[in-house]
Amino acid sequence: METVLVEDVLHRFLLERAGVRGALVRLGPAWREVASRADYPPAVRSLLGESLAASALLTANIKLDGELSVQLKSTGALRLLFAECTDQGRLRGLARWEPPLPQTLSLAALPQAVMAITIGNVERGRRYQGLVELRAADLAGVLENYFAQSEQLPARLVLAADGEHAVGLMLQKLPDEGGHAAAADADAWTRVMHLTATLGAAELLATAPEQLLYRLYHEESVRLFEPRPLAFGCSCSRERVAAMLRSLGREEVEATLDAQDGRIEVHCEFCAQRYQFDRVDAEHLLRDAGATGVSGTA
Numbered sequence: 001m002e003t004v005l006v007e008d009v010l011h012r013f014l015l016e017r018a019g020v021r022g023a024l025v026r027l028g029p030a031w032r033e034v035a036s037r038a039d040y041p042p043a044v045r046s047l048l049g050e051s052l053a054a055s056a057l058l059t060a061n062i063k064l065d066g067e068l069s070v071q072l073k074s075t076g077a078l079r080l081l082f083a084e085c086t087d088q089g090r091l092r093g094l095a096r097w098e099p100p101l102p103q104t105l106s107l108a109a110l111p112q113a114v115m116a117i118t119i120g121n122v123e124r125g126r127r128y129q130g131l132v133e134l135r136a137a138d139l140a141g142v143l144e145n146y147f148a149q150s151e152q153l154p155a156r157l158v159l160a161a162d163g164e165h166a167v168g169l170m171l172q173k174l175p176d177e178g179g180h181a182a183a184a185d186a187d188a189w190t191r192v193m194h195l196t197a198t199l200g201a202a203e204l205l206a207t208a209p210e211q212l213l214y215r216l217y218h219e220e221s222v223r224l225f226e227p228r229p230l231a232f233g234c235s236c237s238r239e240r241v242a243a244m245l246r247s248l249g250r251e252e253v254e255a256t257l258d259a260q261d262g263r264i265e266v267h268c269e270f271c272a273q274r275y276q277f278d279r280v281d282a283e284h285l286l287r288d289a290g291a292t293g294v295s296g297t298a
Contacts, residue, residue: 007165010089010228011209012060015171015220018188022171023060024209025053025230027091031166033232034093037269041097043105044078048095049161050139051083053168055093056230057157058117058143059085060170066121067235074113077101090233092270106137115142147172156193160201167204169212171196192220234271241266241275242285250286257282 007028014021031049040048055070062068064087072081077100083093107113113134120127130150136142140157147155158169173189195216204212213222245253245264256264257279264277277285 030232049166050159055083074110
């Protein structure tokens, strides 16, 4: 019987014998929707797919209220990289670049690069942001270093993306997760790392999650939890765009209206939705800003 690859899903699991928890995400349609928004060069497309898979992986073991985003900015060929997963499992992402691009993008070699992981709910004013040191060439290595510093726990990530799929595997050592047997097994983490090292990008992309976990870790007593569905989704809305315009202030909004024949059009790069505001719309939202005491500066 042919194995059906279930896509756009996040699997949480536990290696009970080893005392290791993990997550595996497999993206298909959601990733292809993101990738279709621009004609990305292969190196940029691959890194964006890995980032999208990573954003979902990082939500696996936290209580998320809002969004989790991975964002990178630099003055090099890769100008911007952004990937986001919400508490509803909605994914979006984009990248901006300038030629010439190297065939392989090394994060550690990007000039004046800054990466941040942001967690929280912007509308409720609750946000946490952690800066990520770019001391590794690839995203998996960068995030492993981040976990080692921020949580003082070893983690292992394997990420891969092509034109059809973006897939990621994350493992974290938690001595108290596996009970007494795991705590007494000093070689458990090393053993799991050796097993994980046999996994290549081609196998990760081609193999169904349940089959892959059994193939790698069947001797570690894999406990698989209920999968979480994922999908492409954008958090843009007319209300959010109106709030952005309010933050610009009356002077800048009116100058934009004058320069664009009395109309402001905002184009969402994530989902291609267009929002239009004429002078009447602008006057209403600016009047509302004054009535509610919204600051006129960004």
